[in-house]
Amino acid sequence: xxxxxxxxxxxxxxxxKQMYFIVVLNLALLILLFYFFTKYxx
Amino acid sequence: MNWIDITVxxxxxxxxxxxxxxxxxxxxxxxxxxxxxxxxxxxxVGISIMATQASAxxxxxxxxxxxxxxxxxxQFYFGLPFAMILLCTTFVPIYHKxxxxxxxxxxxxxxxxxxxxxxAFLFLVQRGxxxxxxxxxxxxxLSVMLGWNIYYTNLIIGGLVVLYTxxxxxxxxxxxxxxxxTVIFVGMFIAAYxxxxxxxxxxxxxxxxxxxxxxxxxxxxxxxxDWQNQYNIWSGIIGGFFLALSYFGTDQSQVGRxxxxxxxxxxxxxxxxxxxxxxxxxxxxxxIGALMFVFFxxxxxxxxxxxxxxxxxxxxxxxxxxxxxxxxxxxxxxNKKDVVHQLSTSLKNKDAIAVSSYSDQLVxxxxxxxxxxxxxxxxxxxxxxxxxxxxxxxxxxxxxxxxLPVGLIGLLIAVIFSASxxxxxxxxxxxxxxxxxxxxxxxINSNGSDQHYLMVSKLFxxxxxxxxxxxxxxxxxLGSLIEAVNKLGxxxxxxxxxxxxxxxxxxxxxxxxxxxxxxxxEVLVLxxxxxxLTAFLWLNMIGCLAVMLIAQIFHIIKKPSLQ
Numbered sequence: 022x023x024x025x026x027x028x029x030x031x032x033x034x035x036x037x038k039q040m041y042f043i044v045v046l047n048l049a050l051l052i053l054l055f056y057f058f059t060k061y062x063x
Numbered sequence: 064m065n066w067i068d069i070t071v072x073x074x075x076x077x078x079x080x081x082x083x084x085x086x087x088x089x090x091x092x093x094x095x096x097x098x099x100x101x102x103x104x105x106x107x108v109g110i111s112i113m114a115t116q117a118s119a120x121x122x123x124x125x126x127x128x129x130x131x132x133x134x135x136x137x138q139f140y141f142g143l144p145f146a147m148i149l150l151c152t153t154f155v156p157i158y159h160k161x162x163x164x165x166x167x168x169x170x171x172x173x174x175x176x177x178x179x180x181x182x183a184f185l186f187l188v189q190r191g192x193x194x195x196x197x198x199x200x201x202x203x204x205l206s207v208m209l210g211w212n213i214y215y216t217n218l219i220i221g222g223l224v225v226l227y228t229x230x231x232x233x234x235x236x237x238x239x240x241x242x243x244x245t246v247i248f249v250g251m252f253i254a255a256y257x258x259x260x261x262x263x264x265x266x267x268x269x270x271x272x273x274x275x276x277x278x279x280x281x282x283x284x285x286x287x288x289d290w291q292n293q294y295n296i297w298s299g300i301i302g303g304f305f306l307a308l309s310y311f312g313t314d315q316s317q318v319g320r321x322x323x324x325x326x327x328x329x330x331x332x333x334x335x336x337x338x339x340x341x342x343x344x345x346x347x348x349x350x351i352g353a354l355m356f357v358f359f360x361x362x363x364x365x366x367x368x369x370x371x372x373x374x375x376x377x378x379x380x381x382x383x384x385x386x387x388x389x390x391x392x393x394x395x396x397x398n399k400k401d402v403v404h405q406l407s408t409s410l411k412n413k414d415a416i417a418v419s420s421y422s423d424q425l426v427x428x429x430x431x432x433x434x435x436x437x438x439x440x441x442x443x444x445x446x447x448x449x450x451x452x453x454x455x456x457x458x459x460x461x462x463x464x465x466x467l468p469v470g471l472i473g474l475l476i477a478v479i480f481s482a483s484x485x486x487x488x489x490x491x492x493x494x495x496x497x498x499x500x501x502x503x504x505x506x507i508n509s510n511g512s513d514q515h516y517l518m519v520s521k522l523f524x525x526x527x528x529x530x531x532x533x534x535x536x537x538x539x540x541l542g543s544l545i546e547a548v549n550k551l552g553x554x555x556x557x558x559x560x561x562x563x564x565x566x567x568x569x570x571x572x573x574x575x576x577x578x579x580x581x582x583x584x585e586v587l588v589l590x591x592x593x594x595x596l597t598a599f600l601w602l603n604m605i606g607c608l609a610v611m612l613i614a615q616i617f618h619i620i621k622k623p624s625l626q
Binding site for chain 2: 027028029030037040041043044045047048051052055056058059061062063
C-alpha cells in the first residue's frame with residue numbers, strides 16, 4: 022500500500038526523506054560555493 | 064549618542080517588549096508559560112530556534128572574529144544540518160509522543176531519576192554560566208555608549224531581561240523573536256551596505272573582496288585535517304555535528320523552542336528551516352567582519368578597539384610609552400592606505416607580479432601592526448592586571464558607533480539588544496523549566512497544583528537571572544565571546560548527548576551504567592580540556608563516545624550494584 026504524504030509538508034515535497042535530501046544538498050552546494058569563493062579570492 | 068539614536072533605540076525596544084507582553088498575557092498554566100501551549104507554526108518555531116542561538120554575542124562578536132581570524136569560523140556550522148535531520152527522525156517524535164516538558168524527563172522514563180537529575184544538573188551548570196555571557200555582551204555596549212562601569216550595565220541589562228521573561232514567559236519569547244529577527248536582518252543588511260558604500264570610490268565590491276582574500280580573511284574552507292586546528296571542514300562537520308546535536312537535542316533552551324510547535328511536523332519543519340538558513344546567515348555575518356577589515360585599511364583604525372581601556376592607558380603613568388606606540392601605529396596605517404590603493408589598481412590591471420608584491424607588503428605591515436597592538440596590550444596589563452586586553456568583541460561596535468549615520472546607530476544597537484533579550488529570556492526560561500520540572504517537582508514537591516508550579520517557575524526565572532548577572536560580573540577576561548560560549552558548551556554537551564544517545568540507540572543498557580559512565584566521561588572531558596589535548600569542538604565527540612563506551616563496558620561487567 023502506498024504511504025500517504027504528510028499533509029504538513031510543502032506541496033512540492035513528496036516526503037520527509039526528500040526534505041532531508043534537500044537539506045543535505047543545500048549543505049553540499051554551500052560547501053562547494055564556499056570552496057570556489059575561497060580559491061577565487063585567495 | 065545623538066538624541067535621534069536614543070529615540071530609535073528606545074522606541075524599538077519598547078515596541079518589542081510591549082508587543083510580546085500583550086500577546087502573551089493569556090498564560091494560564093505551566094504548559095502555556097513553558098511551551099507556549101504547543102501552538103506554534105513551523106516558521107515561528109524555526110525563527111525562534113535561530114533567534115535563541117543568535118544572541119547579542121553573534122552580532123557583536125562574530126564580525127570581530129572574522130576581522131581577526133578570517134571567515135573560517137563558518138565551518139563550525141557544517142555539522143548542523145546533519146544534526147537537524149537526526150533530531151527530526153529520532154528526538155522530536157519521541158519528545159512529542161511522550162508529551163515531555165523538558166528533554167530530561169525522557170531520561171527518567173528510559174533510565175531512572177538519578178540519571179535524569181544528573182543530566183539536568185549538567186545542563187543547569189553549563190547554561191547558567193553561558194547565560195551570564197549572554198548578559199555580558201549587551202552590557203559591554205551600554206558601558207561603551209554611556210561610559211558607565213560594566214558592573215552597573217550588567218545589572219541594568221540583566222534586570223530588564225529578567226523582568227521581560229518573568230512577565231511574558233515562553234510565548235512572549237517566541238512571538239517577539241519574529242520582530243527581533245526582522246530588525247536584526249534589516250540592521251545587518253544596512254551595516255553591510257554602508258561598509259561597501261563608504262569604501263573609496265575607485266574600490267568596487269569585487270576589489271574589496273580581493274583585498275580581503277589577499278589578506279587571508281576569506282579563508283572559508285580549509286580541508287587540511289589537524290586535531291589542534293579549531294576550525295577546518297572536518298572539525299566542523301564531525302565536531303560541529305556532535306555539538307549541534309547535543310545543543311539542539313538536549314539543551315532545554317532549544318528543546319523548549321521546538322516542543323512549542325503544534326505538531327511533530329511543525330517542529331521538524333522549524334528545525335530543517337534552521338538547517339538550511341543558518342550557514343548562509345552566519346556566512347553573511349562573518350563577511351561583514353571581513354569587509355570591515357578592508358574598510359579599516361582605508362579608514363583610521365584605533366590601535367585597540369576598547370575605548371574604556373584606551374582611556375585608562377591615556378590617563379595612566381604609561382601614557383608616554385603608549386603615545387609613542389600609537390604614533391608608530393598611525394604611521395604604518397598611512398603606509399598601508401597607499402599600498403592597499405596600489406594593490407586594488409594592480410588587481411584591476413590584472414598585474415600578477417604587482418599584486419603579489421603589494422600583498423606581501425600589506426601582510427608585512429599588518430604583522431608590524433600586530434606587534435604594536437601586542438605591546439599596547441602589555442602596557443594595559445602592566446597598568447591594570449584585570450584589563451580587558453582582547454578587543455574582538457568591540458570591533459563591530461566601534462564601527463557602528465563611529466561610522467554609521469544618525470538613526471542607524473540607534474537601530475543597530477536596538478538589534479543587538481533585542482537579540483540579547485530574546486536569547487537571554489529563552490535561556491532563563493529553559494533554566495526555570497528544568498529547575499522546576501526536573502529538580503523541584505521530582506525531588507522536592509511532587510504534589511503541587513498547576514498554579515503552584517507556574518509561580519515556582521517564575522521564581523526560578525528570577526533566581527537564575529540573579530545568578531547570570533553575578534556570572535556576567537566575572538566575564539571580562541574571556542576574549543571572543545562567541546568562542547567562549549561554544550567552548551563552555553563543549554565541556555558539558557558531549558556527556559549529556561552521550562546519555563541521550565545511549566537512551567535512544569543502546570536499548571540494552573540500564574540507568575546505573577549510564578549514570579556512572581556519564582560522571583567518568585565528564586571528568587575525562589574536563590581533563591582533556593585542561594591538558595589542551597585537542598581543539599574544543601572535538602570534546603563534544605569525546606564526551607559522547609566516552610559515555611557510550613564506558614556504559615557498554617559497565618554493562619558487560621554486569622555488576623549487580625550498577626544495574
